[in-house]
Amino acid sequence: xxxxxxxxxxxxxxxxxxxxxxxxxxxxxxxxxxxxxxxxxxxxxxxxxxxxxxxxxxxxxxxxxxxxxxxxxxxxxxxxxxxxxxxxxxxxxxxxxxxxxxxxxxxxxxxxxxxxxxxxxxxxxxxxxxxxxxxxxxxxxxxxxxxxxxxxxxxxxxxxxxxxxxxxxxxxxxxxxxxxxxxxxxxxxxxxxxxxxxxxxxxxxxxxxxxxxxxxxxxxxxxxxxxxxxxxxxxxxxxxxxxxxxxxxxxxxxxxxxxxxxxxxxxxxxxxxxxxxxxxxxxxxxxxxxxxxxxxxxxxxxxxxxxxxxxxxxxxxxxxxxxxxxxxxxxxxxxxxxxxxxxxxxxxxxxxxxxxxxxxxxxxx
Ligand SMILES: Nc1ncnc2c1ncn2[C@@H]1O[C@H](COP(=O)(O)OP(=O)(O)OP(=O)(O)O)[C@@H](O)[C@H]1O
Ligand SMILES: [Mg+2]
Numbered sequence: 001x002x003x004x005x006x007x008x009x010x011x012x013x014x015x016x017x018x019x020x021x022x023x024x025x026x027x028x029x030x031x032x033x034x035x036x037x038x039x040x041x042x043x044x045x046x047x048x049x050x051x052x053x054x055x056x057x058x059x060x061x062x063x064x065x066x067x068x069x070x071x072x073x074x075x076x077x078x079x080x081x082x083x084x085x086x087x088x089x090x091x092x093x094x095x096x097x098x099x100x101x102x103x104x105x106x107x108x109x110x111x112x113x114x115x116x117x118x119x120x121x122x123x124x125x126x127x128x129x130x131x132x133x134x135x136x137x138x139x140x141x142x143x144x145x146x147x148x149x150x151x152x153x154x155x156x157x158x159x160x161x162x163x164x165x166x167x168x169x170x171x172x173x174x175x176x177x178x179x180x181x182x183x184x185x186x187x188x189x190x191x192x193x194x195x196x197x198x199x200x201x202x203x204x205x206x207x208x209x210x211x212x213x214x215x216x217x218x219x220x221x222x223x224x225x226x227x228x229x230x231x232x233x234x235x236x237x238x239x240x241x242x243x244x245x246x247x248x249x250x251x252x253x254x255x256x257x258x259x260x261x262x263x264x265x266x267x268x269x270x271x272x273x274x275x276x277x278x279x280x281x282x283x284x285x286x287x288x289x290x291x292x293x294x295x296x297x298x299x300x301x302x303x304x305x306x307x308x309x310x311x312x313x314x315x316x317x318x319x320x321x322x323x324x325x326x327x328x329x330x331x332x333x334x335x336x337x338x339x340x341x342x343x344x345x346x347x348x349x350x351x352x353x354x355x356x357x358x359x360x361x362x363x364x365x
Pocket of ligand 2: 045046
């Protein structure tokens with residue numbers, strides 16, 4: 001549905017180096033999917049979306065939307081193509097002096113006046129108000145609506161000319177958590193009912209977790225990682241997998257407590273044989289004393305007991321499970337464990353966990 005082929009966007013800056021906002025970006029978004037674009041401030045997210053709306057032309061490369069190369073179009077053709085692309089903004093950007101219904105009808109009046117009769121336009125507005133759950137609020141002015149309701153009107157307006165693509169730039173970042181959830185489920189419902197392809201820019205990973213089928217991480221104008229949620233999670237050490245399933249928080253004291261228990265256990269073990277005591281002393285380097293915390297990330301599919309295998313292994317290795325999360329996303333389950341282990345045994349323990357296919361990192365406390 002959407003293909004970016006080798007897209008670069010360079011902004012010339014007077015008296016300084018040019019800014020490379022997009023650097024040879026290649027991206028494919030499946031028809032009817034919801035694709036998230038994440039990345040830090042300045043990564044190029046808005047530039048990418050502006051290029052997709054054809055408000056801006058890339059410096060080089062092609063942007064194909066619904067089989068049409070936007071970068072080749074001018075004038076009337078470009079206006080026609082842009083009607084296939086709806087846009088939802090962070091703040092709904094409604095006309096304050098127009099009612100919700102008039103705001104929704106506005107794109108039809110401007111772009112397609114001759115194509116619809118007044119009655120057809122009215123019918124379309126009624127349909128859209130129902131779609132976004134505002135059946136009885138068509139006559140309300142934006143000032144009479146809540147932030148979440150205004151965003152619903154914004155979404156309805158973006159859909160009024162039946163676009164094939166809906167581009168959303170931070171559509172929920174001005175909303176409270178409850179309205180955010182409602183707007184996200186509305187976007188998913190809109191996709192399910194209309195088949196529209198949605199590209200959503202966000203700085204909130206929870207948005208990606210909640211509604212995206214695929215995701216791209218941008219950094220300095222380039223793609224760091226991109227794929228379906230399943231693909232991204234299948235690479236548990238990758239930046240997106242780590243952000244999608246953040247490491248469970250751990251109280252440093254828990255690791256220290258484990259240390260105390262361990263010391264008691266060591267003492268018991270060591271006092272049982274003088275020889276063991278000596279060899280333990282000889283093998284433990286001063287910088288290896290105490291405990292370290294391992295972050296273990298693994299994925300599994302339904303029917304595969306990866307989670308229990310991992311917990312069994314942790315028990316067998318004498319590691320203390322300080323915290324853990326299991327989460328399902330799409331068809332993948334992701335587990336994260338924080339394991340306190342004796343520093344002196346790190347190499348062997350890490351090796352054995354990795355042998356089970358998990359990704360392991362030492363967390364600095
Ligand atoms: N019109 C412009 N002229 C010059 N530089 C620009 C222009 N627009 C964007 N840039 C630069 O391009 C880079 C990417 O900007 P962009 O707005 O796409 O980032 P972003 O990922 O949307 O960031 P944010 O999360 O803060 O919105 C930045 O370094 C920005 O300063
Ligand atoms: Mg931006």
